[in-house]
Amino acid sequence: MANLATTYQHIANILSFETSNSKLEKTISDATFNWDTIVIEGSKQLVLPAIYCRLKTRQLLHLLPKDLTNYLEQITNINRARNIRILNQVHNISQILNQHNIDHVFLKGAALLASGCYKDNGERMVGDIDILVEKSEIFNAFEILKNSGYNKTFGFAYEKKDFRHLDRLISENELAAIELHTELLNKTHWPLLNMPTILNSKIRRNTIAISNKHYLSQHLILAWQLNDKGHYYNIISLKSIYDLIAIEVHKEQNLIYTLLNSKYGQSYLELAKCYFPEFSSIPTNNYMKYRIFLHKIKMSFKPLRIIINCIKQATIFISSRLYLVYTNRSYTKHIIKEKILNKTNLFNSY
Structure with missing residues (x-):
């Protein structure tokens, strides 16, 4: 596909x-x-x-x-x-x-x-x-x-x-x-x-x-x-958009305006607007146009999509682990215990 x-x-x-x-x-x-x-x-x-x-x-x-x-x-x-x-x-x-x-x-x-x-x-x-x-x-x-x-x-x-x-x-x-x-x-x-x-x-x-x-x-x-990294990967959640439609968020102009005050709301609503007619009246700014442009390119070419996602996954994995090592002593002890000591015990068993 x-x-x-x-x-x-x-x-x-x-x-x-x-x-x-x-x-x-x-x-x-x-x-x-x-x-x-x-x-x-x-x-x-x-x-x-x-x-x-x-x-x-x-x-x-x-x-x-x-x-x-x-x-x-x-x-x-x-x-x-x-x-x-x-x-x-x-x-x-x-x-x-x-x-x-x-x-x-x-x-x-x-x-x-x-x-x-x-x-x-x-x-x-x-x-x-x-x-x-x-x-x-x-x-x-x-x-x-x-x-x-x-x-x-x-x-x-x-x-x-x-x-x-x-x-x-x-x-x-x-x-x-x-x-x-x-x-x-x-x-x-x-x-x-x-x-x-x-x-x-x-x-x-x-x-x-x-x-x-x-x-x-x-x-x-x-x-x-944010929690599920939808903004980071610039991808859509059909389930959450259907949730919003079920509670008729698209009919609440004041709520839409609030959501448009953040870049996370803007990028989410622009993707929703791209696929669902319920959100067709939402205004678009240059940032939203930029996000949807990148999304469409990534969705249209599977090899590019795989490469981008792999790079992003590796980046966030490495950066998050380094942050944990730097800020969380409990995590560092866990890594030493589970990754290093276990391998040492495995080596000694031979």
């Missing part, structure tokens, strides 16, 4: 609420339409259930190969059942935290499910349950949840300084792990989101505390752009 942008555009046309049925039907009914690339990239982007639900709502499933329809339906049914259990889990966690007067809000996928913004709960794939907790109460909340059945933890092999969340809490009886946050972004970007403001402006949906649309959307965008 030479042009990845074409595949992304096909997926965006399926997910969009503004792409006409007639246009989409003409595209996917073509005998040369490549469903394999849709499945591959849709799986990578975690939107296969959303693709199925949108095609079902549009009454276009009859245009798919029968085995593909069955496959997508099975995945969506599994995801729907999983999300129902996760939503019940969110209610139980909420009840526990409320009983102990822990100030908190649910974030990202958990918040979106609780808000009821999807017509079908099978649409959104959810991993961990992310919760923002007031900083002074974070360790109390951690112990309360540990004593409530989430008695297994998973974290780093070394002390992680100033990380945005504590070790993951895991229960043998529940599907999703819990991540308790005191911050939502990596340390260098903490000033971009104010935690007390997010907590104080929370809203409730079916008794569940979630961040309001303004901060929910900001977090979805900045988490992708």
